[in-house]
Amino acid sequence: MKDERQLDDIDRKILQTLLNNGRLPNAAVAKRVNIAESTCYERVQYLIKSGVIKGFHTRVDMSALGRPIRAVALLKVRSGFRDQLLQEAQRLSGVEGVIRVLFLAGTHDLMVEFAVASSNDLRDFVVNELNSSEAVADTATSVVMEALEGSKLSQA
Numbered sequence: 658m659k660d661e662r663q664l665d666d667i668d669r670k671i672l673q674t675l676l677n678n679g680r681l682p683n684a685a686v687a688k689r690v691n692i693a694e695s696t697c698y699e700r701v702q703y704l705i706k707s708g709v710i711k712g713f714h715t716r717v718d719m720s721a722l723g724r725p726i727r728a729v730a731l732l733k734v735r736s737g738f739r740d741q742l743l744q745e746a747q748r749l750s751g752v753e754g755v756i757r758v759l760f761l762a763g764t765h766d767l768m769v770e771f772a773v774a775s776s777n778d779l780r781d782f783v784v785n786e787l788n789s790s791e792a793v794a795d796t797a798t799s800v801v802m803e804a805l806e807g808s809k810l811s812q813a
Contacts, residue, residue: 719756
């Protein structure tokens, strides 16, 4: 059950603070936002329960796991397989090395972000996991040279 309360400036400051560092303890968040710890705790709990905060995640350096090459692949699904789009995305999300699968609007249907150990593994992933599916009409793969995380919330 979601409370439809509108987010206010304090909520936005809490969210911005947690976006910058999700590991901050409640006391530190409260201090940065200039509110009481109990108020901060209650507001963070509301943001979690209402679904504004979807979770707290660990970002892993895939190089440390032996997968230094990160790539993204854009996929087009064949028109006769549109009803299998969800199943294809679920299949891909379970493949070793896949970081995330996103549903897209526009020219492509899915984007797969993944990490591999070598250029040979990159080729094998594209050939064996992407292009081997009869549901996939076309792929376009690019190697990620560098990635920056967004950290600024809208003021609206």
